[in-house]
């Protein structure tokens with residue numbers, strides 16, 4: 001969990017996203033602090049992925065600004081922009097591994113692209129990163145030979161290859177069963193705690209939000225913007241916004257039943 005006064009590593013101010021004149025959201029503003037797991041949540045189509053893509057510089061803001069590690073994303077170009085982008089890691093929903101390369105080779109790709117490390121050092125870094133996500137024994141396997149949960153872990157290991165202080169995860173639980181998803185949540189918390197990595201996680205999985213999120217924001221399609229910000233457990237218990245309450249309650253009802261045969 002982040003220190004109360006931890007440094008701000010991301011500052012989003014009055015951000016608007018529009019496509020062809022259509023507003024997806026506007027007046028979005030929040031801060032992410034070093035070492036916390038920050039969750040972007042909301043129903044389908046509210047703009048979670050669009051916000052993430054703005055934060056990693058894939059889309060220019062229609063209005064407003066995004067500062068990452070003190071740098072204004074919008075004002076950087078060329079080498080300064082590349083240098084900043086190297087300091088953030090991204091794991092896309094699918095894991096997006098290269099199918100014909102082993103897991104170790106997958107992790108070496110960003111090292112080959114962005115560093116002058118010799119082959120033995122790259123191999124060593126790949127082993128360390130796979131060890132961090134519990135895949136030390138799977139280094140020589142191909143993506144087709146591993147489970148969905150392992151592919152997500154490998155995707156996180158690859159996103160960590162260059163030791164970024166901030167990691168963005170797009171729907172990490174998508175396509176996973178509840179037990180595998182809970183294991184991934186535990187890994188995310190462990191990495192945040194042990195390495196001090198800041199996580200920004202896009203998800204609409206309530207169990208994950210409550211398990212990993214120090215703080216969150218909730219986007220809403222109808223409001224075209226943010227409708228809540230804060231500790232997700234407090235929002236669940238105390239929010240007076242009916243949409244926020246419905247979001248948490250609906251999904252609680254959809255959660256799997258507790259195991260039978262106890263008590």
Ligand SMILES: Nc1ncnc2c1ncn2[C@@H]1O[C@H](COP(=O)(O)OP(=O)(O)OP(=O)(O)O)[C@@H](O)[C@H]1O
Pocket residue numbers: 019024042043044045046047048049050051204
């Ligand atoms: N490049 C784009 N051009 C035009 N419209 C886009 C583009 N990217 C996203 N949109 C639109 O923005 C809206 C929000 O999409 P987005 O994928 O960000 O939502 P989301 O909250 O991540 O949804 P989900 O949970 O279903 O993935 C959608 O209506 C989508 O069609």
